[in-house]
Structures are given as C-alpha cells and as structure tokens.
Amino acid sequence: MNGDRPRLPEAPAEGPTAELIAVRRGGRLSALDRLLLHSPPVAEGWNALLGALRSATTLPADLRELVVLRVAVLNDAAFEWAAHEPIGRDAGLTDLHLRVLRRPDAAGEPVWTPVQAAVLAFTDASTRAVAVPDAVFAAVRDLLDVRQVVELTALVAGYAMVSRFLVALQVPPPAGGVAG
Known part of the structure; x- marks a missing residue:
C-alpha cells in the first residue's frame, strides 16, 4: 500500500x-x-x-449495509468499510454487529435475525466462491421476494466490483466516511 x-x-x-x-x-x-x-x-x-x-432498491437499509460491510471485510477493502461503517450504524447496526461482521463465520453467529443471517450467508457464498449453493439460495428466497433477491444479488456483485477497484488501486480509507 x-x-x-x-x-x-x-x-x-x-x-x-x-x-x-x-x-x-x-x-x-x-x-x-x-x-x-x-x-x-x-x-x-x-x-x-x-x-x-x-x-432505489426495496432492501431494508440494515440488509444493504450488512452486504456492503461484509464484502468489504471479505475483500479487505478498508476504504469501503470506513465509508460504510457510519451508514451501517445509521441503519441500526450495533458495535456487536460490526465486530461480528469481521469474523470468518459471521453468518452463523447468534446476533442476526433470520433474514440477516440468510443475507450474510448468501453474501459470503457469492463473494468467496461466486456460486451460491442451493440451500443458501433457498434460505434467501424464503425470506425475500423476487425483486429483493435480484437486488441482493446485484448489490453483492456491485460492491464486489467496488472493493476490487479500491483494492487494486490501493485507495486509502476516507477521512469522515464518503461512501461508494
């Protein structure tokens, strides 16, 4: 860096x-x-x-920011984390949530609602392996409508793009959190 x-x-x-x-x-x-x-x-x-x-999505703000922050952790994108941590807090994420998001097995921790846990498992699968296992997809599909599943998938992919751009160009974290 x-x-x-x-x-x-x-x-x-x-x-x-x-x-x-x-x-x-x-x-x-x-x-x-x-x-x-x-x-x-x-x-x-x-x-x-x-x-x-x-x-412009129908995903609740807490789910949106869970995805963005989790992608930041998985792809080691410090800029993305720094930019979105305050937004995540505004969306209702607590210090405990933010600490747990940094753990390798975050989705399995007991701090999440069922939909948050399903969204985190989907984010992990899509970010780590690209392919999302049927059981992980089914869990999201059971809790979100079709539009929200499309929006979730685009959100994970979009912020994977953001994180890869930031990491490749070694963009340092912003002072004061200006989000991507």
Missing part, C-alpha cells in the same frame, strides 16, 4: 460527469470518484449503478 495515496493520480473534479456524481454525493467527490473520472463513461455508469443500489 502506498500509504495515503492511491496508485494513480486523481482526475480533476470538473466537467459534466463530475457534476453528475457530485449531485448524488451531496456536493462532495471521494478519491474513488476522482479516480473513476479518468474514464467519464465508466464513471457515469458506475454512478448510475451504485446510485440505484444505494437508494
């Missing part, structure tokens, strides 16, 4: 793509955004996808 700088320089925060991202972000651009701005078409697609995953 380079310390406090990513492997590539940040692009200038200017132009229509930067403005579009800033609208979703409430006026601030993160280091992640400024790296994406080197490719405006990729940055625009990323912004649309992550905006939808963050604010």
